[in-house]
Amino acid sequence: MRIETAKKIYIFSPGLRIWHWVNFLTIITLFATGLYIGRAFFLGPTGVEATYAYGEGLTMGLIRKVHFIAGYVLLASFIFRLLIALFSKRDRLVLPTLWRRDYWVGLKEITLKYILLMRDDEGHEYIRNACARTVYPLVYLAILFMIITGFGMYGMSNPSGFWASLFGWIVWFLGGEFSTHMWHHWVAWLIIIFAVLHVYFVVREEAIKKNGELSSMFNGYKFFKGKPVDLEDIE
Amino acid sequence: METFWEAFKRHGVSRRDFIKFATTITGMMGLAPSMVPTVVRAMETKPRVPVIWIHGLECTCCSESFIRSATPLASDVVLSMISLEYDDTLSAAAGEPLEEHRKKIMKEYWGNYILAVEGNPPLGEDGMYCIVAGKPFLEHLKESAEGAKAIIAWGSCASWGCVQAAKPNPTTAVPVDKVITNKPIIKVPGCPPIAEVMTGVVMYMVLFDRIPPLDSQGRPKMFYGNRIHDTCYRRAFFNAGQFVERFDDDAARKGWCLYKMGCRGPTTYNQCGSIRWYNGLSYPIQAGHGCIGCAEKDFWDNGPFYERLTNIPVPKQEADADRVGAVAVATAVGGAIVHGVASKLRNSGKKEG
Numbered sequence: 001m002r003i004e005t006a007k008k009i010y011i012f013s014p015g016l017r018i019w020h021w022v023n024f025l026t027i028i029t030l031f032a033t034g035l036y037i038g039r040a041f042f043l044g045p046t047g048v049e050a051t052y053a054y055g056e057g058l059t060m061g062l063i064r065k066v067h068f069i070a071g072y073v074l075l076a077s078f079i080f081r082l083l084i085a086l087f088s089k090r091d092r093l094v095l096p097t098l099w100r101r102d103y104w105v106g107l108k109e110i111t112l113k114y115i116l117l118m119r120d121d122e123g124h125e126y127i128r129n130a131c132a133r134t135v136y137p138l139v140y141l142a143i144l145f146m147i148i149t150g151f152g153m154y155g156m157s158n159p160s161g162f163w164a165s166l167f168g169w170i171v172w173f174l175g176g177e178f179s180t181h182m183w184h185h186w187v188a189w190l191i192i193i194f195a196v197l198h199v200y201f202v203v204r205e206e207a208i209k210k211n212g213e214l215s216s217m218f219n220g221y222k223f224f225k226g227k228p229v230d231l232e233d234i235e
Numbered sequence: 236m237e238t239f240w241e242a243f244k245r246h247g248v249s250r251r252d253f254i255k256f257a258t259t260i261t262g263m264m265g266l267a268p269s270m271v272p273t274v275v276r277a278m279e280t281k282p283r284v285p286v287i288w289i290h291g292l293e294c295t296c297c298s299e300s301f302i303r304s305a306t307p308l309a310s311d312v313v314l315s316m317i318s319l320e321y322d323d324t325l326s327a328a329a330g331e332p333l334e335e336h337r338k339k340i341m342k343e344y345w346g347n348y349i350l351a352v353e354g355n356p357p358l359g360e361d362g363m364y365c366i367v368a369g370k371p372f373l374e375h376l377k378e379s380a381e382g383a384k385a386i387i388a389w390g391s392c393a394s395w396g397c398v399q400a401a402k403p404n405p406t407t408a409v410p411v412d413k414v415i416t417n418k419p420i421i422k423v424p425g426c427p428p429i430a431e432v433m434t435g436v437v438m439y440m441v442l443f444d445r446i447p448p449l450d451s452q453g454r455p456k457m458f459y460g461n462r463i464h465d466t467c468y469r470r471a472f473f474n475a476g477q478f479v480e481r482f483d484d485d486a487a488r489k490g491w492c493l494y495k496m497g498c499r500g501p502t503t504y505n506q507c508g509s510i511r512w513y514n515g516l517s518y519p520i521q522a523g524h525g526c527i528g529c530a531e532k533d534f535w536d537n538g539p540f541y542e543r544l545t546n547i548p549v550p551k552q553e554a555d556a557d558r559v560g561a562v563a564v565a566t567a568v569g570g571a572i573v574h575g576v577a578s579k580l581r582n583s584g585k586k587e588g
Binding site for chain 1: 450451452456460461462465471472473474475476477478480486494495499501502503504528531532533534537543544545556557559560563564567568571574575577578579581582
């Protein structure tokens with residue numbers, strides 16, 4: 001049996017890991033409650049006067065309240081994510097390095113690997129592969145879009161209030177409140193599709209390379225055979 | 236022109252009734268009770284304002300609504316508060332003498348009259364889809380707007396385009412603010428707008444000699460600040476999760492929330508929930524039918540009216556966002572499994588070379 005030497009590299013800061021799992025919990029909560037708000041597939045307590053329904057079971061009012069609280073948490077964690085990127089180099093891996101040759105080489109290699117024309121142990125090693133560098137900014141944009149449309153609609157119950165003046169414009173930009181509801185709904189599904197693919201590619205990476213991809217979001221470390229091409233991005 | 240107070244005296248209205256009237260309309264305009272003296276003062280001093288009311292591509296439902304205003308009575312507004320000089324639907328005169336009168340009034344009160352526009356101009360075929368007084372309405376509108384102090388865009392037609400501008404908009408009908416860009420325009424959307432909202436806007440403009448505070452969409456804030464959902468008397472049923480699921484079910488008889496029947500109350504800004512219709516008698520939701528969102532832009536294109544989520548055009552399927560989303564996620568999961576197995580096979584064994 002050949003023993004391979006592996007280099008242990010510290011990639012994910014504690015702040016980023018906490019943010020990732022907070023984000024996971026809020027997005028799951030927001031999606032589940034949001035689905036009910038968009039399509040109320042079960043009725044609340046029906047045997048009582050509406051006034052007393054709160055104590056009797058799951059109501060639309062409670063589900064919306066959970067949705068709004070999770071929305072506030074999502075916003076706070078998003079701001080936190082931007083702040084840690086200001087202070088730490090390894091938290092700034094999200095933008096595609098379009099101006100660098102290694103990005104394009106990496107994009108070609110990862111595409112060939114994903115369409116199975118290239119083995120995963122061939123080619124260069126990356127701290128953050130080009131596909132992730134391309135897709136993550138879009139996910140951040142999608143989350144930002146959900147925050148703006150969400151708080152826009154939330155705030156319009158008081159059109160002169162803080163949230164309406166901050167994000168109310170999006171409602172008219174998207175052509176009215178009804179369209180804003182629909183956009184909010186569609187992009188929610190896009191984020192869930194991303195989540196499915198995200199989990200799949202992480203499991204795939206772990207299963208094929210056994211490089212600690214799966215545990216890296218808990219302990220921060222990943223294993224590399226050689227020196228990753230974009231090591232300078234975090235050190 | 237005589238003032239309102241003079242016009243009231245001429246009609247034999249007592250001072251007491253006059254003050255009562257001033258107090259009522261202060262409330263109707265959404266102003267604080269402390270504004271009553273200001274309103275009284277304005278009614279004693281401000282002359283009546285000449286109004287030219289023109290009709291384009293429309294159904295006249297705005298006029299129908301307006302003449303049913305109860306507080307104040309539309310007749311009071313038309314006969315005592317404003318000086319309605321031209322309205323080709325309401326006036327007894329017709330034809331050339333009426334058109335001559337419009338031109339005379341425009342010249343006489345140049346820069347001081349209010350132009351009320353009901354309906355909108357179609358731009359297609361040089362505006363030939365709507366002819367008023369032998370000319371395209373487009374020209375009629377531009378000519379009348381020239382000397383106006385401000386323009387009131389009555390209804391969803393003049394404000395957003397409404398049904399004639401719904402896809403595919405065969406006549407290229409456009410809202411008034413696409414054609415007239417150099418005048419202040421007050422949008423009073425609704426199909427039709429609530430009568431008291433219409434008279435409220437007119438009164439505000441003539442009494443204070445300025446346009447009411449508008450939101451970013453050009454609608455008077457005091458009438459279009461709230462969603463119907465946020466003022467709806469059935470809101471408690473929404474919060475409790477008590478929904479009507481069919482128009483003939485028990486919940487419908489109990490008067491529960493119409494959210495699942497496609498009610499557009501949550502996305503529509505209007506006063507139906509508070510001022511209501513026919514002197515506060517009722518409004519669509521109170522009558523048991525969901526709101527169709529008639530005061531909102533492009534409400535005809537956001538169908539179907541009885542569905543909460545709009546359809547996504549999928550060939551040969553009726554599909555809303557949730558169905559398309561679920562299929563897409565299932566496809567992603569299935570694809571991931573297949574791809575995963577293939578990846579594992581591709582990467583099995585030793586590295587070649």
